Amino acid sequence: MKNETTLLYDGSFNGFLTAVFVAFEEKLHVADIQKNEQGQNGLFSDTETIFTHVEKAKRVWNGVRSKSYNAISNIYFAYLSETEGIEYVLYTYIKKLMAHKGKQSDFSDETVLHISQLARKVGREKHRMEAFVRFQLTKDDIYFANIEPDFDVLPLISKHFRNRYADQQWLIYDVKRRYGIFYNLEGVEIVSLNLDEIHFNRTRRSKAFTDGEYDYQDLWNNYFKSTHIKSRINRKLHRQHVPKRYWKYLPEKKAV
Amino acid sequence: MNFDRLKEKLNILADAAKYDVSCASSGSTRTNTKKGLGNSTGMGICHSYTEDGRCVSLLKILLTNHCIYDCAYCVSRRSNDIKRAGFKIQEVVDLTINFYRRNYIEGLFLSSGIFKSPDHTMERLVRVAKKLREEENFNGYIHLKSIPGCGDELMYEAGLYADRLSVNIEIPTISGLKLLAPEKEHKDFTKPMLKVKNEIVRYKNERKIIKNTPKYAPAGQSTQMIVGATGETDKDIMYSATYYYKTYSMKRVYYSGYVPVLEDSRLPSIAAKVPMLRENRLYQTDWLLRFYGFAVNEILNDDHPNLDVDIDPKLSWALRNLQHFPVDVNTADKRLLARVPGLGMQSVGKIVSARRFRKLNWDHLKKIGVALNRAKYFMVCDSRHWERRDLDADRIKGLILQNSTGKFRNQYSQQLSLFN
Numbered sequence: 001m002k003n004e005t006t007l008l009y010d011g012s013f014n015g016f017l018t019a020v021f022v023a024f025e026e027k028l029h030v031a032d033i034q035k036n037e038q039g040q041n042g043l044f045s046d047t048e049t050i051f052t053h054v055e056k057a058k059r060v061w062n063g064v065r066s067k068s069y070n071a072i073s074n075i076y077f078a079y080l081s082e083t084e085g086i087e088y089v090l091y092t093y094i095k096k097l098m099a100h101k102g103k104q105s106d107f108s109d110e111t112v113l114h115i116s117q118l119a120r121k122v123g124r125e126k127h128r129m130e131a132f133v134r135f136q137l138t139k140d141d142i143y144f145a146n147i148e149p150d151f152d153v154l155p156l157i158s159k160h161f162r163n164r165y166a167d168q169q170w171l172i173y174d175v176k177r178r179y180g181i182f183y184n185l186e187g188v189e190i191v192s193l194n195l196d197e198i199h200f201n202r203t204r205r206s207k208a209f210t211d212g213e214y215d216y217q218d219l220w221n222n223y224f225k226s227t228h229i230k231s232r233i234n235r236k237l238h239r240q241h242v243p244k245r246y247w248k249y250l251p252e253k254k255a256v
Numbered sequence: 257m258n259f260d261r262l263k264e265k266l267n268i269l270a271d272a273a274k275y276d277v278s279c280a281s282s283g284s285t286r287t288n289t290k291k292g293l294g295n296s297t298g299m300g301i302c303h304s305y306t307e308d309g310r311c312v313s314l315l316k317i318l319l320t321n322h323c324i325y326d327c328a329y330c331v332s333r334r335s336n337d338i339k340r341a342g343f344k345i346q347e348v349v350d351l352t353i354n355f356y357r358r359n360y361i362e363g364l365f366l367s368s369g370i371f372k373s374p375d376h377t378m379e380r381l382v383r384v385a386k387k388l389r390e391e392e393n394f395n396g397y398i399h400l401k402s403i404p405g406c407g408d409e410l411m412y413e414a415g416l417y418a419d420r421l422s423v424n425i426e427i428p429t430i431s432g433l434k435l436l437a438p439e440k441e442h443k444d445f446t447k448p449m450l451k452v453k454n455e456i457v458r459y460k461n462e463r464k465i466i467k468n469t470p471k472y473a474p475a476g477q478s479t480q481m482i483v484g485a486t487g488e489t490d491k492d493i494m495y496s497a498t499y500y501y502k503t504y505s506m507k508r509v510y511y512s513g514y515v516p517v518l519e520d521s522r523l524p525s526i527a528a529k530v531p532m533l534r535e536n537r538l539y540q541t542d543w544l545l546r547f548y549g550f551a552v553n554e555i556l557n558d559d560h561p562n563l564d565v566d567i568d569p570k571l572s573w574a575l576r577n578l579q580h581f582p583v584d585v586n587t588a589d590k591r592l593l594a595r596v597p598g599l600g601m602q603s604v605g606k607i608v609s610a611r612r613f614r615k616l617n618w619d620h621l622k623k624i625g626v627a628l629n630r631a632k633y634f635m636v637c638d639s640r641h642w643e644r645r646d647l648d649a650d651r652i653k654g655l656i657l658q659n660s661t662g663k664f665r666n667q668y669s670q671q672l673s674l675f676n
Contacts, residue, residue, distance in 0.1 A: 105609035108620040131301045135358045143357065166291045167393075168357060185291075215259045216354050222263050223315070226270040228307045231515055231530050237309030241302070252304055 004031035004045040011035040017057035033087035071104040077119035143170040217251040224252035268341045277510040281313040281362035284419040284475035292393030314365040323369030327437035363397030378406035385417035404444040420475040432486035476507035484531040485514040491561040511538040537563040571597040575649040581634040598631030
């Protein structure tokens with residue numbers, strides 16, 4: 001009997017896909033797929049370190065996509081959820097996809113249902129970030145926003161903002177994961193910053209932003225308050241739609 | 257710019273616009289051309305939510321709240337003693353652009369009180385939209401209100417710049433309209449609707465031949481009705497909604513529970529509660545008609561002119577039509593599945609795909625997300641356990657109500673609460 005193998009990869013999505021490729025090619029019995037830094041040896045399994053290989057990753061990507069476009073996007077979304085142990089679940093999912101035609105729509109299969117629900121969760125967070133990003137205009141003429149999403153959604157929202165705000169420079173920075181995306185009127189690049197202060201919606205003004213910026217925030221707050229209909233107040237519903245954890249970056253929820 | 261004055265105007269004119277329910281920003285696709293500003297992708301985005309839980313996706317304001325009419329149900333009516341204000345066209349444009357650039361909104365919803373004449377008002381609204389599109393190269397969402405009684409040429413022009421147009425008929429019955437808005441006539445409302453509908457059809461046909469035909473009101477039209485102001489039945493409301501969906505190809509009809517704002521002998525008293533539960537049931541019915549394949553006379557007819565308050569309209573229909581049930585989840589037609597209480601269209605889709613692989617049992621259905629507390633009385637699946645008792649409609653209803661808690665329960669429950 002062949003020994004089980006734990007695959008270690010560098011933590012990138014391409015690295016993960018390379019690991020899947022290697023597992024298929026060498027017909028390994030995979031015990032687990034783990035990020036390098038968190039590698040824990042199983043007692044009875046060998047370990048193999050995977051070196052990211054874009055060509056191999058691409059073959060897995062294209063292979064799954066040729067089966068189903070939906071499935072490949074589910075895989076990417078679910079991967080970005082950063083759930084512990086997601087790599088092995090995704091590996092199982094890919095194996096199932098390859099074994100049966102149309103497997104991605106078998107919602108009575110636990111793995112398939114789990115991945116599709118997870119992808120949905122990440123999709124919801126992506127949509128929320130498209131809604132809750134609030135730009136503030138800096139003196140350098142850059143529209144700046146910092147966010148703290150539950151999942152790593154920056155790669156997913158980049159296209160939306162690039163298409164929409166094509167004529168202004170903008171920067172969205174993920175405070176939790178310490179990287180951002182910057183649009184310089186030509187294209188989007190990944191940046192890391194040394195952010196001295198995180199710009200949440202406190203009342204104290206920062207010198208980094210233009211004066212007009214706070215006037216518009218003020219107008220927006222006022223507008224927001226005038227939209228409430230007093231006789232219909234339903235705070236529970238309000239909190240369901242705008243969960244409290246997002247409030248600190250929303251100017252309209254600024255404590256006065 | 258004088259921000260203090262602008263703030264004051266914004267407060268007055270946003271406050272007066274908030275009773276318009278529609279805040280949809282979906283259904284239109286505009287790509288960002290020539291590195292301009294904004295796009296619409298067909299999927300709407302709610303950028304925030306009011307404290308009453310409604311979506312804020314557009315900057316919803318009136319151009320002015322001066323009005324020559326005196327409609328009883330409206331805050332901006334002539335005889336009401338309130339602060340009046342009006343925006344300059346450039347002010348609206350600046351506000352929209354600056355809010356949009358900060359990702360506060362999806363676009364603009366511009367309505368207005370009627371000053372001087374309907375044509376004069378509509379012309380101003382169109383000018384705002386035109387300026388946004390042509391001078392600011394703005395591709396975001398624009399919703400314009402069609403002013404009742406305005407001319408066809410203006411309606412035509414409005415559709416060239418706006419994504420959606422709407423006229424609120426407000427009062428679902430003609431007799432109610434005579435009572436509350438005696439200065440307006442029913443045909444003032446329907447004339448712009450008809451014009452827009454015809455233009456949409458014409459542009460669609462031309463598009464088939466010439467591909468670069470410009471877009472005309474790509475997100476269609478919508479309208480709104482006030483519920484609970486004139487004593488109309490649910491049947492009156494839904495039949496008239498169906499009429500508007502059919503005759504004018506409406507994208508949406510909105511139902512707005514009457515919020516008492518003024519004391520008037522013709523209206524419910526100022527202390528009356530907003531009929532939110534009724535509004536909710538009407539929306540549920542609206543969804544059943546549009547997505548679940550129900551016909552309006554199945555749900556509301558002379559025997560049942562009003563919707564049940566304590567259960568949803570689909571369950572209510574099912575209880576009156578027990579002869580169709582139980583349904584076998586593993587073989588039934590999609591259309592029949594959609595009629596099972598507790599099954600939404602999402603679940604129906606998942607069931608239909610999943611059952612090609614194996615026969616489904618209760619466990620599968622539960623994981624997929626079916627509301628079994630209601631559904632279990634109306635279906636059988638691959639399991640030896642199902643409802644065997646010969647239950648009649650009242651028993652089923654009782655059991656369902658016993659084993660569930662609705663968010664509106666306190667509004668209709670007969671049971672006395674221990675702690676109030």
